[in-house]
Amino acid sequence: MNNKISKTLEFEKIKQQLQNFAATDQGIDKIQALRPETDPEKVIALQNETEDGRKVLRLKGGIPMPRLKSIRSHLKRLEIGGTLNGKEIAEIGRVLSTTREIIQFFQWFEDNEIPFFVLDELVDRLVVLPEITRKIQATVYEDGTIQNDASPALKGIRTGIKQGEQNIRTKLDDIIRGNKASYLSDAIITIRNDRFVIPVKVEYRNQFGGIVHDQSSTGQTLYIEPQAILDLNNHLRQLAAQEKAEIERILYELSMEIEPFTQELYGNSEVLATLDFINAKARYADSLKATRPTISKENHIAIWKARHPLIDQNDVVANDLILGEAYQAIVITGPNTGGKTIMLKTLGIIQMMGQSGLQIPADEDSQIGIFTEIFADIGDEQSIEQSLSTFSSHMTNIVSILNQIDDKSLVLLDELGSGTDPQEGASLAISILDYIGGIGSYVMATTHYPELKAYGYNRSGTINASMEFNVETLAPTYRLQIGVPGRSNAFDISKRLGLNPSIIDQARSFIDVDSQNLNEMIADLEQKRRVTEKESMQLQAQLEESDKLLADLKRANEKLETNKEKIIEDAKKEANKLVDTAKEEAEFLLQEIREMQLNMGTSGSIKEHELIDLRRQFNDLRQDESLAKNKVLRKEKEKKILKPGDEVITETYGQRGTLVEKKGNGEWVVQMGIMKMKLPESDLRLIKEEPQQQKRQRQIATVKSASSSHVATQLDLRGQRYEEALAEVDQYLDAALLAGYPQVTIVHGKGTGALRKGVGDLLKRHPQVLSYEYAPVNAGGNGATIVTFRG
Known part of the structure; x- marks a missing residue:
């Protein structure tokens, strides 16, 4: 895309704003290289990047990218065997530590399975070099100075330097506080030529011996290194030379350790720059309240509530821009200062932003096209150096545009045909628009020629538009009206300003009937449009109110259903409590009936299945909660x-x-x-x-338990062998459980106590036994055990 359009539409200012959100030198480089793409797939890929950045911004506040210097020149010097200084190594260390932090940051997204279009792949390309990172962090500070612990030798040298400086200061303190203090211009210790000196009055220069290193601007003070500290200063200089040599050795060795990883560092710095670029695009979009546009390969533009990005977003007037599907040309007519030029620039700059992968300042579901070129003739292109008039300058530019356009071009023409005779200018404007339409380019043009008001009605694929003007306030509203041509407001404005009505009437008589009829038609269209918009706004308000009422009704209904279920649940719980109480009382009665039945023998009239059925009826009283x-x-x-x-x-x-x-x-x-x-x-x-084995064992147990038709509530084991008695206890417990007894008695006698202990051990292991205890003294004492089953 031609470079001139960036200047005309001020795309460079967009990039300057975008740079404010970048943190790295290479990220800024990427912004400066930003250009509109003409391949739809590349545009979609760039938009995917920005959308990923917006997702990170929404979920985690953006990518935590610190300020990073470019390390490309450092790496190139390493590749040719050079040695880096401390600051350069620190900058490489900063890239490595940032790499680790970024990987850790994106681990959260991976753990939560949050998908991205491209960020996953980018982060996967980052390489962590833990050993090199640790080495750099242990050697240099972030400002590039070498740490004392970088090597044992350096630590020893710096300890010596510190001690030497202390010795020198001690001696100089003695001088400036001694009996020669009056010979000094000031009682201070300073440094000249990296050596400690004192300020001596010029007339006492010979009192201290030593070397003169400097003098004041007035010549009244000499900065002298006294003879007493010459050796100490010399020793200090030697230590400084040793320190410098040791630092150079450390930096050389560290540079050689970094050199094998230059490709990984190139890759990391490039990925970090791309992440910074994506983060900047996301933050810029957020500042504009921008949205992602869809891409129309057919160049059908539908930008809803478009806003110019360089105008304060609190003041800018939003307009719908539609071009390409129903019509390929928009002709905006009307007087100047109404905002026509801003409409051209808004369409052009939003289209450039979208094709560059930036989100656009417009509402959701907006759509842009993909143009191979965008041309514009906007503003006064008059060239004093070429001695060209305004018309000549415009026409020179238009000729150049017409020689380059094709069916994939977007053309923006401001005040088409102006600067010459109105009749000739209008005719040229119509011919130029016809030529552009014949080639198939998309065009938005502004003009104040009344002849072009009828152009949109007579040409297929062309529509009129105008900028709304409020006659009451005598000010433009900057609202674009598609389908309504502009009309002159000179008479209305003059009337509002108090011009004599007779003058206005005479002026109207000078205008031909066709022009008056056209203005009246336009005025009628504007009036109907305002009425329609007012009704539309009323309907929209009613629709929003209906939606709100519907939402309130749904919430109320949900609350009612929730309360209804809770009331039912509470009622069922209360009913179940009553049923449980009644069931407990009934169990005692059923137990007494069973004992009566057992005492009556087989002739009893109450059958076991009748008792079980009676229990089922009690259970049926329970409510499902x-x-x-x-x-x-x-x-x-x-x-x-x-x-x-x-x-x-x-x-x-x-x-x-x-x-x-x-x-x-x-x-x-x-x-x-x-x-x-x-x-x-x-x-x-x-x-x-x-x-089969488990089934057979269970069937045997069932047959054994079923061998006795009537189960008593008491089992007498007295006189039986130990093993037989325990086997009978096991079968008896199963039969008693099947009969539904809550409690039974096992009579084992006192004897040696072996059977009593065996019964106790068996009961202790039985899963359905809740508790067991010896019978009361009057019912057998420890010669019988009362067993209580789980409910």
Whole structure:
């Protein structure tokens, strides 16, 4: 893209603003080299970079990039075998430490799996050199001075220098405080030619001996190195020479250690510069409240609420700029000082920013094109040196533009045809626009010729526009009106300023009828446009109010649903508490009924399955407190397919059983130990297939527990062998649990105590035993154990 357009549209000022956000020398170099790209893929890639930078800015406040000097010249000197000074090595160390810090900074994004377009790849190219970094940090300070601990020899030399300086000062202090103090111009110690001296009055120069190193401007004071410290100063100079030699040796060795890693350092500095460049673009976009534009390869421009970036964003007037799809030419007509030229520059500078990878000062969803060239003829190009008039200068520029344009060019023409006879200028303007339209270039032109007001109506692909003018305030509003040509406001302004109406009427009579009709038509269009915009704003306000009411209604409904569910949940919890209380009381009654049944023998009228069914009815009184859980359970139950022989768990009783056969109404006959019960399918949960060995062992235990049809609440072991008794206790506990007993008694007698201990050990290991204790004295004492099961 031609260099002249950057100057015309002030793109260089954009880059100067952008540089204020850069931290590194090489980042600034990249900004200075910034140019609009004409390849859509490159433009998209550059926009991706800026978008990555905006993401980092939103999430972490931007990339923490410190001030970095360019190290390219340092690395070139290393490549040819040169030695770096302390400051240069410190700058390389700064690059290395920044490299480590940047990698650590981006680790957070990787840990949180936050994607980027390009930043991931850039950071992956950074190389950490921990040994070199440590060596540099242990040798030089950030200002380039060499540390005392850089080598043992340097530390010793500097210790000697410090001691030598102290000795010299001690001797000089004795002189300036001694009996010769009156010979001094001032009681101070100073340095001349790197040697300690004292200021002596010229008439006493021979009182101290030594060497004169300098004199004051008046010649009344001599700076003398007394004879008493000559040897000390000489020794100090020797130490200084040793220090210099040792520093040169240290820097040489350190330079040689850095040299093998010059390529890695080149790469790191380039990546850091790119990160700084991206960070600067992001911060600049944030300062402008800019947005990322979409790219139209067909050059359909739609920039919503476009703002010129060089005008204070608090004062600038935003305008919609649309070009390319419905029309390829916009002709802005109307008087001067209305903001027409700013519209040209706004379109041009935003297009250049977008093609350079910068986000644009416009609203979201704005769209730019990709132009191979942008040409502009804006402002007074008059050249005094060439003795060209304004018209000649403009025309020379336009001729050059017309010789270069193609169908991928954007042309911006300000005051087209001005500077000559109005009739001829208008005719030339129309012909130039026709020529540009024939080539297919995109054009925005401004003019004050009334003849071009009708041009937009007569040419396809062309539309009129104007800058709004407020007649009431006699000031432009700087708002672009697409589709409405500009009209002269001279009569209205003159009337508002108090010009005699008769003069205005006479002036109107001098204007031909067509011009008057055109102005009246434009005025009518402006009036209708204002009415339409007012209605649009009212509708927009009503729409926003409706959206707000809808949002409030949704929030209120959500709150109502939340409270409703909470009330239901609280009610269910309270109901469950009542049911639990009633169930506890019923359990005592059921236990008494069972004991009565057992005492009555097989002739009892109350059956065990009737008792279990009664327990299920109590359980059914409980309310499910989690609606979501019920839905999940229902879905899971819908998935299961049951068949005879399947092992199941009953949800109500928590008992394990085997399916025997299916009955009508979704019920199954379930064998649970010694009992068969008819249960609904919704109460059954399928158990996964067990290994054959475990299944066989469980079946044997079930058969054994089922061998006794009636289970008593007391088991008498007296007179049995130890092993048989413990085996019977194990089977009895299972049978008692299946019967639903909360508590049983095991009579083992007192005897030697072995059986009593064995029963206790067995109960201690049993998972369903809550507690056990000896019976009361009147019920057997320690000859019987009362066992309580878990609920």
